[in-house]
Amino acid sequence: MERKKTDCPALPPGWKKEEVIRKSGLSAGKSDVYYYSPTGKKFRSKPQLSRYLGNSVDLGCFDFRTGKMMPSKMQKNKQRLRSDNLSLSKGKPDLNTALPIRQTASIFKQPVTKVVNHPNNKVKTDLQRATEQPRQVHTHTQSHTHSGLNAFAITLLSAIASALHMSSAPITGQTSSAADKNPSIWLNTSQPLCKAFTVTDDDIRDIYTVYIYISPGENLIFIWLFIYLK
Amino acid sequence: MERKKTDCPALPPGWKKEEVIRKSGLSAGKSDVYYYSPTGKKFRSKPQLSRYLGNSVDLGCFDFRTGKMMPSKMQKNKQRLRSDNLSLSKGKPDLNTALPIRQTASIFKQPVTKVVNHPNNKVKTDLQRATEQPRQVHTHTQSHTHSGLNAFAITLLSAIASALHMSSAPITGQTSSAADKNPSIWLNTSQPLCKAFTVTDDDIRDIYTVYIYISPGENLIFIWLFIYLK
DNA sequence: CGGAGTGAAGTT
DNA sequence: AACTTCACTCCG
Numbered sequence: 484m485e486r487k488k489t490d491c492p493a494l495p496p497g498w499k500k501e502e503v504i505r506k507s508g509l510s511a512g513k514s515d516v517y518y519y520s521p522t523g524k525k526f527r528s529k530p531q532l533s534r535y536l537g538n539s540v541d542l543g544c545f546d547f548r549t550g551k552m553m554p555s556k557m558q559k560n561k562q563r564l565r566s567d568n569l570s571l572s573k574g575k576p577d578l579n580t581a582l583p584i585r586q587t588a589s590i591f592k593q594p595v596t597k598v599v600n601h602p603n604n605k606v607k608t609d610l611q612r613a614t615e616q617p618r619q620v621h622t623h624t625q626s627h628t629h630s631g632l633n634a635f636a637i638t639l640l641s642a643i644a645s646a647l648h649m650s651s652a653p654i655t656g657q658t659s660s661a662a663d664k665n666p667s668i669w670l671n672t673s674q675p676l677c678k679a680f681t682v683t684d685d686d687i688r689d690i691y692t693v694y695i696y697i698s699p700g701e702n703l704i705f706i707w708l709f710i711y712l713k
Numbered sequence: 714m715e716r717k718k719t720d721c722p723a724l725p726p727g728w729k730k731e732e733v734i735r736k737s738g739l740s741a742g743k744s745d746v747y748y749y750s751p752t753g754k755k756f757r758s759k760p761q762l763s764r765y766l767g768n769s770v771d772l773g774c775f776d777f778r779t780g781k782m783m784p785s786k787m788q789k790n791k792q793r794l795r796s797d798n799l800s801l802s803k804g805k806p807d808l809n810t811a812l813p814i815r816q817t818a819s820i821f822k823q824p825v826t827k828v829v830n831h832p833n834n835k836v837k838t839d840l841q842r843a844t845e846q847p848r849q850v851h852t853h854t855q856s857h858t859h860s861g862l863n864a865f866a867i868t869l870l871s872a873i874a875s876a877l878h879m880s881s882a883p884i885t886g887q888t889s890s891a892a893d894k895n896p897s898i899w900l901n902t903s904q905p906l907c908k909a910f911t912v913t914d915d916d917i918r919d920i921y922t923v924y925i926y927i928s929p930g931e932n933l934i935f936i937w938l939f940i941y942l943k
Numbered sequence: 944c945g946g947a948g949t950g951a952a953g954t955t
Numbered sequence: 956a957a958c959t960t961c962a963c964t965c966c967g
Contacts, residue, residue, distance in 0.1 A: 508944050513963090515944090528965045547964085738949050743958090745948080755946090758960050777959085 488519060491550045495540065497521030500550045516548050718749060721780045725770065727751030730780045746778050 488499040499519040505511055518526040526532045529547040536542065546553045718729040729749040735741050748756040756762040759777040766772065776783040 505944060509946090510944060513944090530965075733948085735949070739951090740949065760960070 491518065493545060493550055493552050494518070495521075516550070518550075719780075721748065723775060723780055723782050724748070725751075746780070748777075748780075 486501070486503065488501045491498050491500040494500075498521065501517045501519065502514050503517065504514045515527070518532055520526070520535070524535075526535065529542060529545070532547070533542045544552045544554055718731045721728050721730040728751060731747045731749065732744050733747065734744045745757070748762055750756070750765070754765075756765065759772060759775070762777070763772045774782050774784055
């Protein structure tokens, strides 16, 4: 089937079909199918062919790849450009599509709150657009957001360091070299803490993100934070 | 609307997330989510992403669509073991079986260091699993239940509570009702802590997982922990 | 030949 | 039934 034009009974007389195998690349071995009109014009897709033939030939059941009519293949209405779909939030806020910043806003509307505070970030003021939670909005005024959060960050980091000291886990401290040589490192609790130990208040540049998740049953607390150091 | 690539904090630094709305066809209005590696490679599904990341990143609770870690989704990827058994605590799933991913609770006692190659090519990371699993398995054996772990958990939680107290952010405390009514709750740094305040040592059941990630430049610390309460 | 965009089988 | 995953189409 390669490189050879064949007759195509499913089309009017004179039409030819050609199949060309791809020789290289990611799609090596796959093929492209082309059709040629009696006058030699080349067609590379079914829509293109359909446009050309217009109503004279119903290609609804025409399988472009095989060149045959496939009764089982019913015509499908592909042109459904609906612009009316505002079903973005039917009953449920659209957390999926929201960007991080906007999530913060939507989160507020439902009893969900996410805080992203980073002075170097563009995140900040969207919180103020959350209209349905006055109390929470209140808590996010910028002034205390910065000071409060950094204070929090410092305290929290120190606390973690302290906690680590209390841990019975051994400290091997081999993480530095590993960190130097690898693009990323996941450390065991006891290992990573080696790093934490060395962190002082002055080292902290900022808290980047803090999430706190509490499960429905409130028995699980999931804390998730990014901390940038100087 | 959503043609913009956004950072994805749940993945290592440099990864981007994109959501594209389908504009036409039968699935018009639906969306596709894509991720981009730091090198620009596009990922169109969670399995594809997982294959690429190998063991370097545990995507067990990663929600591909939202780009977030979803603790509640943890049952997803493996076959379930026996559904009910002698779980130590009533009404709550056994953590070690319900959350397959972190049966590697090794995280705690064992100074296991997981060095991960950031995927800049297609090399699989199976070797890493082979080499590090044994050590982790070793750590599972003990009932790490409430020895050093709880001490750590308690201290850490207390520390967080303290940190919160020091925060200048007001505490509105409206989160409880929200928690009762919603499948999940994301709390503001200042808000969620309302919960933390009430946590005493006796409340802590266990730390389930603690991850600490240190960026290549070692200027970013990413701490991620789950804490179960009684 | 690549790849964004879509279809549709597979999965839950 | 809806979502996820991946193959395929179509056009550059």
